Amino acid sequence: xxxxxxxxxxxxxxxxxxxxxxxxxxxxxxxxxxxxxxxxxxxxxxxxxxxxxxxxxxxxxxxxxxxxxxxxxxxxxxxxxxxxxxxxxxxxxxxxxxxxxxxxxxxxxxxxxxxxxxxxxxxxxxxxxxxxxxxxxxxxxxxxxxxxxxxxxxxxxxxxxxxxxxxxxxxxxxxxxxxxxxxxxxxxxxxxxxxxxxxxxxxxxxxxxx
Numbered sequence: 001x002x003x004x005x006x007x008x009x010x011x012x013x014x015x016x017x018x019x020x021x022x023x024x025x026x027x028x029x030x031x032x033x034x035x036x037x038x039x040x041x042x043x044x045x046x047x048x049x050x051x052x053x054x055x056x057x058x059x060x061x062x063x064x065x066x067x068x069x070x071x072x073x074x075x076x077x078x079x080x081x082x083x084x085x086x087x088x089x090x091x092x093x094x095x096x097x098x099x100x101x102x103x104x105x106x107x108x109x110x111x112x113x114x115x116x117x118x119x120x121x122x123x124x125x126x127x128x129x130x131x132x133x134x135x136x137x138x139x140x141x142x143x144x145x146x147x148x149x150x151x152x153x154x155x156x157x158x159x160x161x162x163x164x165x166x167x168x169x170x171x172x173x174x175x176x177x178x179x180x181x182x183x184x185x186x187x188x189x190x191x192x193x194x195x196x197x198x199x200x201x202x203x204x205x206x207x208x209x210x
Contacts, residue, residue, distance in 0.1 A: 023139055026146035028085025031161030033093075033202045038166070040200035042186075042193030054193070059200030062096065067208060069101035073118065076135040077210065084142050089210040090165070091142055093202030094119055094172065097194070108132025117141070144172065151176040170195035 040056035041049075051058050070077075070092055077095070081088035098120040099105050108131070109115065114122055117132035119141025126144070130136025149168030152159070155176060156167065163182055170185040171178065173194040179185045186193050202210075 023080070023084040023143055023146070025143050025150070026084040026086065027150070029161075030085055030087070030146075030149055031163070031165035033087050033090050033162075033165065033199055034206055035160075035162040036166045036199045036203070037162075038196045038199045038203070039193075041197040042191050045191040045193055045197055048191075056200045056203075059197050060204040062197075063093070063201035063204040066096045066101040066103075067205075069103055070096065070205070073101065073133065073138070074210070076133075076138055079135055080138045080142050083139070084146060086142050086145060087202070087206070087210070089202040089206035090145075090169070090199075091119075091138065092205040092210045093198040093200075094141070094145070094169070095138075096201045096205075097198045102133060105132065119144075145169070148172045148176060152179060155179070156182075166195050166199055169198050 038056060040059040041054040041062065043054045046052070046054035046058045049058070049062050051061065073095070077088045077091050081091060095101055095118045099110060099118050102118050104110060108117055110120055111122070114124055116123055116128050117137040119138060121128060121137070121141055121144065126140070129140040145168060148171035149164055152167035152171055153164045156164065159167065159182065167179050167182070167185055170189055174189045178188045186195050189195065191197070
């Protein structure tokens with residue numbers, strides 16, 4: 001240890017430069033998905049997946065189907081999670097919802113050729129980074145998610161961290177402007193259930209090592 005530098009100062013330095021939060025735009029100060037209240041997949045999403053009804057259990061069933069393929073990207077997801085402060089389970093939940101862990105893509109593309117990669121970054125609004133299944137791509141998608149959560153936190157400062165996290169997930173799909181109330185945040189999202197479905201899938205992945 002350098003002379004004249006106290007242990008307290010070294011400890012403070014380590015806190016300021018910890019691994020979490022070093023993805024640009026990500027503060028590392030986000031809610032826990034286990035604390036998010038969610039109703040899970042809506043009826044339209046459930047029907048599209050061949051299920052008779054929606055709910056948290058429906059989201060878990062869908063997430064479990066994607067688990068084997070998701071595990072292929074687990075090291076990259078965990079690495080981005082560590083750098084950003086966004087739980088790996090949340091990243092996995094988005095990847096499951098957007099692309100079924102890559103299995104719904106065609107040569108890395110979805111959404112009629114506009115959505116790129118596992119997290120479906122829209123080429124019309126973002127300069128794409130990395131290959132479709134790379135850590136660089138997952139980092140970019142997570143950066144976008146961070147910006148959405150940060151925007152929701154600014155718009156709704158009285159919401160809890162868990163509520164802001166869920167609102168950010170909704171905004172990842174339909175934008176910050178679309179989120180008007182906590183209860184109605186999914187109106188206007190794909191299937192009118194995006195945040196509820198993603199967070200329910202994320203809660204499943206949280207129980208499976210993410």
